[in-house]
Amino acid sequence: MTSIVERLSLSSTRRVADEKKAQPYLNPYLAGIGLGIVLLLAFVVMGRGLGASGGFTSMLTAGVNAVAPEHAAQNEMYSSYIAESEQSPLTDWLVFELIGVVFGGLISAFFAGRIKKTVERGPGISSKGRLALAFFGGTLMGFAAKMARGCTSGQALTGGALMSVGSWIFMIAIFIGAYAFAYFMRRQWI
């Protein structure tokens, strides 16, 4: 408890001293070990790994089911998510995990002085242009994650650690797709 108090007061004095300078990120290998242990805990406690896009699908299903229940019942994707849930599509493991992700990110960023309202972009693009591309990129990823039955969390990370062949195909294909298309996006980033 005292250490948290000390850290809080320390970070606030430091903030006054050098005007809210964010702390550097953790060494990537240490962050990776931390992430790997969290993933291992999920395997040991639950018998399943982490995920993201599946949780978003549950949230979307709950929304569509509330607005247009007949449409949701007739649709293959929504109906399968409704069938899998015992109460509401929102009482889903991944939905609760994602709420945790929001708080986990916040806690880490808070103690490192990294919470800041901003639009992250390279020097060659406007904020508006960046936001349009962010939305478009997100759309492609949302669609592709459904096609592949998972995203970087559920397939690449989780399936990768379980040596699933399809997960490794997906992971390698992501790197190929991204590196092949990076040239066209260079003005946005570098």
Add this chain to the structure above:
Amino acid sequence: MNAPFYKFDLFSQDFSLLIAFVIGIGFGFFLERGGLGSSTKLAAQFYFRDLTVFKVMFTAIITAMLGLYWLSWFGFLDLTLVYVNPTYILPQLLGGLIFGIGFVIGGLCPGTCLVSTSTGKIDGAFTLLGIFFGIFVFGETVTFLYDFLYSTSAGQITIPQLLNLPHSVVLLLIVVLAISGFAGAEALEKKYSAKEK
């Protein structure tokens, strides 16, 4: 042998949701700690300037892999009760290519865009909205994709089964590959950051 705990009914489904929340906190915490909540940092991966994504991801994968192996070796964890993602070769290949293109356009993936959004980045929020829209588009067009989505099914196949090699040998190969990858990543970063100066 008493893990995975949930598969041995050590707690209820309601309690599993609390566990999901706690595990999610750890997931989000280490994503942010490593810098994976920043689109510019993630995108730098694809220009060889900052290979943090690769380093964090593969360190996490081999950490979890080694942990799984040892825990099942000691007889603590029954690996057959851990859910393995089934393989559908072409949907996962094409899905990966489209996802990769979307990743370099958007700069964040579904998990990381949530951390980006919660720490104040507006571009993260727009990526998140885009992802919901993309899932919606998929849901509305899934009827036309059905045949393709279930094509080239290979079941819950793993790399050791595919190559007909022992689990431990594949594990060792992946660890060696990852460590050589890390050495290569450090060299690439040095080369590309020297170029900038």
